[in-house]
Amino acid sequence: MGMYGSAHIVWDWNGTLFHDNEAIIGATNAAFAELGLEPITLEKYRALYCVPVPKFYERLMGRLPTDTEWEVMDEIFHRYYAEHRIRCGLTEGAVELLAGWRSAGHSQSLLSMYMHEELVPLVRGFGIEGHFVRVEGRTGPSGGSKAEHMVRHIRTLDGVDPSRTVVIGDAADDAVAALHVGARAVLYTGGSHGRASLEVAGVPVVDTLEQAVAEAERLAA
Numbered sequence: 001m002g003m004y005g006s007a008h009i010v011w012d013w014n015g016t017l018f019h020d021n022e023a024i025i026g027a028t029n030a031a032f033a034e035l036g037l038e039p040i041t042l043e044k045y046r047a048l049y050c051v052p053v054p055k056f057y058e059r060l061m062g063r064l065p066t067d068t069e070w071e072v073m074d075e076i077f078h079r080y081y082a083e084h085r086i087r088c089g090l091t092e093g094a095v096e097l098l099a100g101w102r103s104a105g106h107s108q109s110l111l112s113m114y115m116h117e118e119l120v121p122l123v124r125g126f127g128i129e130g131h132f133v134r135v136e137g138r139t140g141p142s143g144g145s146k147a148e149h150m151v152r153h154i155r156t157l158d159g160v161d162p163s164r165t166v167v168i169g170d171a172a173d174d175a176v177a178a179l180h181v182g183a184r185a186v187l188y189t190g191g192s193h194g195r196a197s198l199e200v201a202g203v204p205v206v207d208t209l210e211q212a213v214a215e216a217e218r219l220a221a
Contacts, residue, residue, distance in 0.1 A: 008165040027076075170190065189205060
């Protein structure tokens with residue numbers, strides 16, 4: 001992929017390349033209903049969402065869910081999401097941007113907290129797998145931090161220099177993970193977080209993936 005140390009993007013999946021907001025909100029509300037909680041709007045979700053997810057539930061419930069409640073909610077969330085994600089598509093412009101970045105001689109990979117065995121066929125189904133040097137989802141239990149995953153991910157990428165690497169995601173968590181490995185980050189407002197909650201991360205915040213890639217190019221130069 002070009003010379004050592006050329007620019008590299010680590011893409012996030014849910015809410016970034018994959019436009020799945022509606023499936024996420026529906027799944028969250030299905031999980032809430034199980035505990036007799038009121039459904040929430042996309043706006044409220046985007047204002048309050050945080051990781052680890054039990055902490056997000058605490059913001060809404062006024063307390064942390066018990067282990068049993070968390071297991072039930074997690075299970076319902078994933079079952080609902082799996083049924084509804086089939087109606088979701090890639091974010092506008094994603095295919096062209098992935099192809100363009102690759103043909104410019106740069107490399108890119110995909111790192112998601114979504115389950116690896118679910119992620120790979122989904123990415124493959126959209127016909128974009130070939131654009132990535134590595135596609136990696138979560139293999140352990142739900143709820144870990146993205147920063148730990150990022151360390152392993154960067155380490156397994158051949159010839160990728162963290163200082164010329166830019167993480168593109170839709171959550172402050174993506175910026176934290178990037179800084180953790182000495183990479184840069186650009187955050188996109190079209191996913192799970194509104195602009196206000198992204199700006200606290202102190203990295204560039206953009207409204208389109210096209211702007212995100214332009215910003216990545218500038219940061220990695």
